[in-house]
Structures are given as C-alpha cells and as structure tokens.
Amino acid sequence: MYVKKSILFSSLVLAAFLVGCNDSAAPAQNGTDSTGNEGDTSSETSTDSLESNIVTIGTGGASGPYNILGTTLADIYTSDFGVNSRTQTTGASVENINLMEQGKIEMSFVMSDALSQALAGEVSFKEPIQNVSQVATLYPNVVQIIAKKDSGINTIEDLVGKRVAVGDQNSGVEVNARTLLAGHGISYDDIQVDYLGYAEAADGLNAGTIDAAFLTSGLPNASVLELSETLGITLVSIDPANIDDIAKEHPYFVSYEVPAGTYGNEEPIQTAAVPNALVVRSDMSENDVYLLTKKFFESLDKLVNSHQAANEIPALDAQEGFIAPVHPGAQRYFDEQQ
The missing domain is CATH 3.40.190.10 (Periplasmic binding protein-like II)
Structure with missing residues (x-):
C-alpha cells in the first residue's frame, strides 16, 4: 500500500524551513522506514535492491511446471537480489491465492479460472479476494x-x-x-x-x-x-x-x-x-514488484531451459488476457517497453 506524506509532516518541514533550520534542506526520504512503514515508492526513488528480504513463490505439485519454473525463478531472485527466495509446494491455484490473501507468500503461479473465481468470491472462495495483483499472463495450462x-x-x-x-x-x-x-x-x-x-x-x-x-x-x-x-x-x-x-x-x-x-x-x-497467471500480493511495494517483474522477463531464456512450457510465455504482449488488476510495479515495467 502506498501512503501520501501527511499534511502534518509537510507543515513541519515548511515551518522548519522558515525558521532557517539547516536540516530542512534535506529532502524527505521515501520508501520503508525503520519501523517497516511504507512511504511513497514512486519511480523517483527506485533502487536496484529489494525492500523485502523474503520472496516466497507458491507453486503446485512437485513434478509440475509450476514447481519447476518457480524453483528456477526463486534461484534467480536469490542470486541476483541477495534475498531468501524459495518455493512453497502447495495444492496450487486456490491454496496459493488464499496464502497470498493471508500474507504468507509474496508471489505465485495460478490458473486464470481460479483467479477469476477468487476475484468474484465464487466456487472455492466465500468472499472476493483483495490482496492479489497480476504481473504477467503465462503459458496456457x-x-x-x-x-x-x-x-x-x-x-x-x-x-x-x-x-x-x-x-x-x-x-x-x-x-x-x-x-x-x-x-x-x-x-x-x-x-x-x-x-x-x-x-x-x-x-x-x-x-x-x-x-x-x-x-x-x-x-x-x-x-x-x-x-x-x-x-x-x-x-x-x-x-x-x-x-x-x-x-x-x-x-x-x-x-x-x-x-x-x-x-x-x-x-x-x-x-x-x-x-496461467503470475500474481503478487497487492500490498507489495511498487519498486519491489517492478524489479521482480523486470527480472522475470529478463530471465525467460533460463526459464525455458528449465521447462519448455516457458516457450509459450508472451513477452511484449504479456498484459493481454489479464484477469486481475495489474500491479503498479508491473505496469511501470510494461510502460518502459512501449
């Protein structure tokens, strides 16, 4: 979730400036503070490192493409971002979406039918799921x-x-x-x-x-x-x-x-x-999801080497067929490709 700078904070900064406080010359820092609260994570404050230290990816059965591709992706995130990224073997789509809603995983592979039903609160979902955003349309299941x-x-x-x-x-x-x-x-x-x-x-x-x-x-x-x-x-x-x-x-x-x-x-x-769809928690920061999305598309060749289903992951038209709202971080990446 992104929060705007409060009016009170702005007023204090202005007051400090007017009385000539030296500290007022320093711009307010955005991002995550020492208490873990998120600030404005706009593109102006982009960094090449993740705020999150853990990126858990929900997959599916041990022998399925979800697990194989997810393991490769987790290895890439761990190597390139220096974070603890791993897969969680699950019952796949419905369980993955519920785990995301509960804040227990950061990213997951899901099928578009289950995602559609989750957003509508139908079939296996008693009420609409809120904490899920899409970053890519994947290969067909x-x-x-x-x-x-x-x-x-x-x-x-x-x-x-x-x-x-x-x-x-x-x-x-x-x-x-x-x-x-x-x-x-x-x-x-x-x-x-x-x-x-x-x-x-x-x-x-x-x-x-x-x-x-x-x-x-x-x-x-x-x-x-x-x-x-x-x-x-x-x-x-x-x-x-x-x-x-x-x-x-x-x-x-x-x-x-x-x-x-x-x-x-x-x-x-x-x-x-x-x-299939690749989804993340909606409450993840824009910069983290931007970096995760960018790295995902830059690593398609490695994903193809791990499982040939990745050959059918669309690159330039990855937003076509989106079921869930696009995460702002993924949107920033897509905008850069225009």
Whole structure:
C-alpha cells in the first residue's frame, strides 16, 4: 500500500524551513522506514535492491511446471537480489491465492479460472479476494485427461461411471475439471472422484486404482511423459465446439491441440486450455514488484531451459488476457517497453 506524506509532516518541514533550520534542506526520504512503514515508492526513488528480504513463490505439485519454473525463478531472485527466495509446494491455484490473501507468500503461479473465481468470491472462495495483483499472463495450462491405452476411454463423455482423479481438492486442476465436466452434463455424482495431485494420479493409473486422471499443466507434464513411456496411455479428447459453448460462461477456456508426438500420440488431440497467471500480493511495494517483474522477463531464456512450457510465455504482449488488476510495479515495467 502506498501512503501520501501527511499534511502534518509537510507543515513541519515548511515551518522548519522558515525558521532557517539547516536540516530542512534535506529532502524527505521515501520508501520503508525503520519501523517497516511504507512511504511513497514512486519511480523517483527506485533502487536496484529489494525492500523485502523474503520472496516466497507458491507453486503446485512437485513434478509440475509450476514447481519447476518457480524453483528456477526463486534461484534467480536469490542470486541476483541477495534475498531468501524459495518455493512453497502447495495444492496450487486456490491454496496459493488464499496464502497470498493471508500474507504468507509474496508471489505465485495460478490458473486464470481460479483467479477469476477468487476475484468474484465464487466456487472455492466465500468472499472476493483483495490482496492479489497480476504481473504477467503465462503459458496456457493444457487440460490433459489421461487414461490407460485400450481402456475404452477416448472422450470426456466416456468418463461417466469411471474412477477419475480430478487433482488436489480445490486446486486449479480440480476447479477446471469440475467446470469442464459440468459443461458436458457430468457431475461428481456421475463419476467416482479421487482428489490426487500429479504424482499420486500417475501412481494410481499405474496401479490400476483409477481409470483416468486430469493432469492440467504446461506441456509436457513430467508425470504424463513418464506414463507414456512406461505404461502406455490415451489422451482423452474434448470437442472444440463444446469448449466454445463452455467459454460463453467461462471465457478463460480456449480450445487447444496437443501436438502429435508430445506423448507418443500419433495424431493431434483436441482438448481445452486455461492461461496461467503470475500474481503478487497487492500490498507489495511498487519498486519491489517492478524489479521482480523486470527480472522475470529478463530471465525467460533460463526459464525455458528449465521447462519448455516457458516457450509459450508472451513477452511484449504479456498484459493481454489479464484477469486481475495489474500491479503498479508491473505496469511501470510494461510502460518502459512501449
């Protein structure tokens, strides 16, 4: 939060000047004072160091792109800013947003559908979330519905009556799984639901304790890739026309084609995708978020080296598709790119 200089303070400075006090020649210092209170953090007082000593990044499952990219980003922040930056493995989007609202983490990867619902106070959120601002639109999170090869499960409609892992409860994966199923007239009463993350879902498919799993992430997902090489899998398709209908109410959904060969699939597979978002706490200082945003975009090549999903992170048009309000620090960075 940014606070204006108080009228009282201004008056005291003026009075001191009028009586010829030598100290009045020194300009008032902005930023964070010794008590930790934030002052005016405008671009005139920009520094190359962070006010915060800790930058915790909320991610998701251990094998997912959120965690892989978040770990790389945390290492970069630690190395370049000399701060304690680390990732926190979570149930992903919904938990990350709640942790930010509680002031427990500074930055997180979230899915746009969960972010939209958080701002509106819907579904998994009892009231609108306030303390979240966006700094970038990221790569699309691809809905990858996986079943064993020759299981007879080829389309989302085939999931009726099956044992299905829908992601960790209240994760972004689970939120969009529930929405997509509902868009096809399928409720949780029509399937046997298991709340499993990436690695647990992969283990369940391998052990035969579940029939199919939603593993929504960037491409490729490490767990799905391993299954495709060891078990043999089918990518379950979703009709693009159905996605278009669902998008009328949930505009963050788009049709997406998983390229042939991604997981040994001979043909492209039609499915849905939801863009990811990189968000920060709204109460972080403008200068800190400016520096974090700038470093993020300057480090895209390192992020791509850690996970190829980062190839699809837009650079110049990173503000397109924003769901949450842009943080002033990120806005300053975008303005510099004009």
